[in-house]
Amino acid sequence: MRYDHKKIEKKWQKKWKSSNLYKTKDDPKKKKSYVLDMFPYPSGEGLHVGHPKGYIATDVYSRLKRMQGFNTLHPMGWDAFGLPAENFAIKNKIHPRKAVEKNIKRFKEQLAMLGFNYDWSREINTTDPAYYKWTQWIFLQLYKKGLAYQSNEPINWCPSCQTGLSNEDLDGGLCERCGSQVEKRSMRQWVLRITRYADRLLNDLELLPKWPEHIKEAQRNWIGRSEGALVSFSLTDVPGQTSGTHQVEVFTTRPDTMFGATFVAISPELAQKWIEVGWQASKEVHEYVQKALADRITQGVKGVQEKTGIHAGISAINPANQEKIPVWVANYVLGDVGTGAIMAVPAHDERDFEFAKKYQLPIVQVVKPVYVDKINPVREGVKNTKRSIVIIAVKHWEKDLYLMNASEKYKWKILFTGGIEEGEDPVETAKREIREESGYKNFRSGRVLDFVHKDVFYAPHKGVNREVDVTNVLLELENGEMGEITEEEQALHQVSWKTREEMIQEISHDNHRFVFRYATEGGRPNDWSGTLIHSGAFDGMTSDQAKKKITDHVGGVWTTTYRIKDWVFSRQRYWGEPIPIIHCAACGVVPVPDKDLPVKLPEVKNYAPTGTGESPLAAIEKWVNVACPHCKGRAKRETNTMPQWAGSSWYWLRFMDPKNKKSFVDKKKERYWKPVDVYVGGDHAVRHLIYARFWHKFLYDLHLVSGKEPFTRLEFLGFILAEDGRKMSKRWGNIIRPDDIVKTWGADTLRLYEMFMGPFTDAIAWNTNNMIGVRRFLERVWTLRESVSAKDNRDLDAVLHRTIKKVGEDIEAFKFNTAVSQMMVFVNEAHGKVVGRAQWEMFLKILAPFAPHSTEELWTQLGYKKSIHRESWPKYSARKIKVAVTTIAVQVNGKVRGEVSLAPDAPKDDACAAGRLAVLKWLENKEEKNVIYVPGKILNFVIGE
RNA sequence: GGGCAGGUGGCGAAAUGGUAGACGCAUCAGUCUUAGGAACUGACGCCGCAAGGCAUGGGAGUUCAAGUCUCCCCCUGCCCACCA
Secondary structure (H helix, E strand, C coil), X not given: CCCCHHHHHHHHHHHHHHCCCCCCCCCCCCCEEEEEECCCCCCCCCCCCCCHHHHHHHHHHHXXXXXXXXXXXXXXXXXXXXXXXXXXXXXXXXXHHHHHHHHHHHHHHHHHCCCCCCCHHHCEECCCHHHHHHHHHXXXXXXXXXXXXXXXXXXXXXXXXXXXXXHHHEECCEECCCXXXXXXXXXXXXXXXXXXXXXXXXXXXXXXXXXXXXXXXXXXXXXXXXXXXXXXXXXXXCCCCCHHXXXXXXXXXXXXXXXXXXXXXXXXXXXXXXXXXXXXXXXXXXXXXXXXXXXXXXXXXXXXXXXXEEEEEEEEECCXXXXXXXXXXXXXXXXXXXXXXXXXXCCCCHHHHHHHHHXXXXXXXXXXXXXXXXXXXXXXXXXXXXXXXXXXXXXCCCCCEEEEEEECCCCEEECEEEECCCCCCHXXXXXXXXXXXXXXXXXXXXXXXXEEEEEEEEECCCCEEEEEEEEEXXXXXXXXXXXXXXXXXXXXXXXXXXXXXXXXXXXXXXXXXXXXXXXXXXXXXXXXXXXXXXXXXXXXXXXXXHHHHHHHHCCXXXXXXXXXXXXXXXXXXXXXXXXXXXXXXXXXXXXXXXXXXXXXXXXXXXXXXXXXXXXXXXXXXXXXXXXXXXXXXXEEECCCECCXXXXXXXXXXXXXXXXXXXXXXXXXXXXXXXXXXXXXXXXXXXXXXXXXXXXXXXXXXXXXXXXXXXXXXXXXXXXXXXXXXXXCCHHHCCCCCHHHHHHXXXXXXXXXHHHHCCCCCCCEECCHHHHHHHHHHHHHHHXXXXXXXXXXXXXXXXXXXXXXXXXXXXXXXXXXXXXXXHHHHHHXXXXXXXXXXXXXXXXXXXXXXXXXXXXHHHHHHCCCCCCHHHCCCCCCCHHHHCCXXXXXXXXXXXXXXXXXXXXXXXXXXXXXXXXXXXXXXXXXXCCEEEEEEECCCEEEEEECC
């Protein structure tokens, strides 16, 4: 009988369903495993072959866990509220609920084709009132704890989607759904106080060692905690000054550099505010502000590259040194970051530096960086000496080449250096040193760089530790004429001309490389920490010490700020959970009593957005007008709805207990099933995970859930690209549908191929030819059943047991590709040989998670009535993995010159004897200095030349 | 600009510091044939008739031994971003 995937797959999918094979029961005595997919949003497009990749992985993983004896929870559901469903419904003129039902049906059919082991009795749907009742209930708990509040602060408004958006819904200042430029609009909003959890969301990332580092890093960026000082600069010379313009407050993370603040820069937004309160800015300033604000809107914050600004005609007093410095309006200062104004320290901030260069503003270095040498670190018990030196970059008289000063003896490649004599001009020192050490003697120019630093190192040629104050000099030669130099100097300096690129690449010491770059490419602040200079009483302190001291000195406040803002939680749209609040003229804001939950979405004729800032629900008077639960007086319902993120912020808890009518999850069941052991998905690196962690922590604080973090391990998949390497999309016409693949090649082939393509986390292009190779593997498996015999084939034991071991370990580690290739190795090995029945059964079991249909069919052919998917995972025998003879490489001086077959545990003498014969011609007449033998791996003869 | 992940054959990719390229695709040669999306046998990093040499983005280093560890440079992808 040939391998007929069509018949087999349909047959078993039916049987599994009717026998409830994958139903999960709560069994407190058994150890559990909770394997969860990020549940999908059921779009109208249906699935392409990229979508199931994560579902296949969790299917394989959860099948392994079940076979290993775990009580396994592996559910699926639908995240079906939100703008896309609503926009789809409006466009196609059907009710969103109808559209969602239709889409879910289609999704389920497509998932069913692939033979997944979901327990469908636990299916949930965020738009089901029995589900969103609890979403509303959790919202009310947030409200009761003061974590949900109303606000009239201006929020982001998308004119196209006609709804408010949270900061997280923006992409570079544009609406992430439709790309429209977002406006600021003041309107009443519900907001969740996620900032109160910011520190815990940040710190508890440390509780998640099994999360990918890049996801954690993205979350840290998103939370954006930074510590710094709030400092006031008083203003003078403000035309039309009012109380609003007496002073300007800035936020800085570097108060230690305050003595180097040579100007203040304010955002166009703040300038506008000042104008509104009476500042009589000049015509030019006025025009600049208007233009900068307009650019923000037309180009978005992202689009503006060039830094521009204008002197505001105002002065500020630097509170550190009481110096009068100018105030500029600058487009690189943003209105909604920090206070909307900065103190600019061009010597130590890249952006301020760029601006200061452009407008010729003073640059004052106030931190002297200390470079601690890693190649020649200071030594204990050696004399410490202090000196002043120059580091000298020397430019060629004609070409763009520079002098490299190499030393064979000390193995370094650096610039020239030399000690400054008492009272000597650093440029003269530099010229003298170059004449003495290189011989070049005529100079066109020389200048001292506006950058000093300190080096701390051990000087091997003098045998002392050095702490040196460095002045940096750039010399340019007039011509190539050379004078006499001593032999001693010649031996010490191997002089050569190098291009700029070669210099940067070859210089062996970081400080010299930095000086070279500074001299030839222009200035850039560096991040070596250091001590203060030009800072009055604070000179000599380290940056860290000075930060708080200077903040105190100027009367500033040390504070913590976050990039993450409170979560704007209301949407002025129809298709979402109604916010369960009643507004009563007499009692104010009244939460809907628990007994009246859920507040169901009413039927409505027109669910298109109104654009007035009110949701379509506001027009349904019968629904809006209610009696106040308190005073029974006339009251109105809240008409805003929740954002799409609401339903997915707690759904993993509902799967534990999906039908519970008394609470969102039974406490006992929660304690048994928590936490999610493996969570698998692709999108949503930041927002969903942050929101979910936030709600979970909140529920933890109410003692409603029993763990601090919901997801122990996160596996983040790489997307499958189209065959042309682009994203699969209707637009490119490169979509491949699983339906077609399953029909032609079978679900098992598709599953196995998606696991075999490459590393799970990599984005890899689909390749149908490669997939056919996997189908060939399944056919060879099918053929193998003909050579099964009663007695085991001992020759296959080692490879079989190695395969069992590797497949189990690789699935556990989500290294599915190498698990599959190991099974291919086994089948190649078994090809043309007799396979013992017991061996065959073990192999079918380890293949079963990947290819559930064909293995089930082959299993039945052996006469079994019970499903293979209820079998347990085979145990490998460590003894059988061991082989009698193995081939190891024989090296001579690390190069492979032959090989030899040995027992893996052969003694060294035997190995050497056999090895010598194998590489005889390489050893003749040579002195054998050493032999390295690693049993089972390698034999290396080290010989003299 | 910052962070993270990467850079290995014609392609997808393997490789606890120990024979680089497992496994698969494609290609080539052959066998068989009921001419099929066949199957089977073999070859397949580069240069070279061979002996051998050269090869994991480039350069240095540590080591008996480096794709793997250290340092520097270059490039690509993803995320964040004039975040003060």
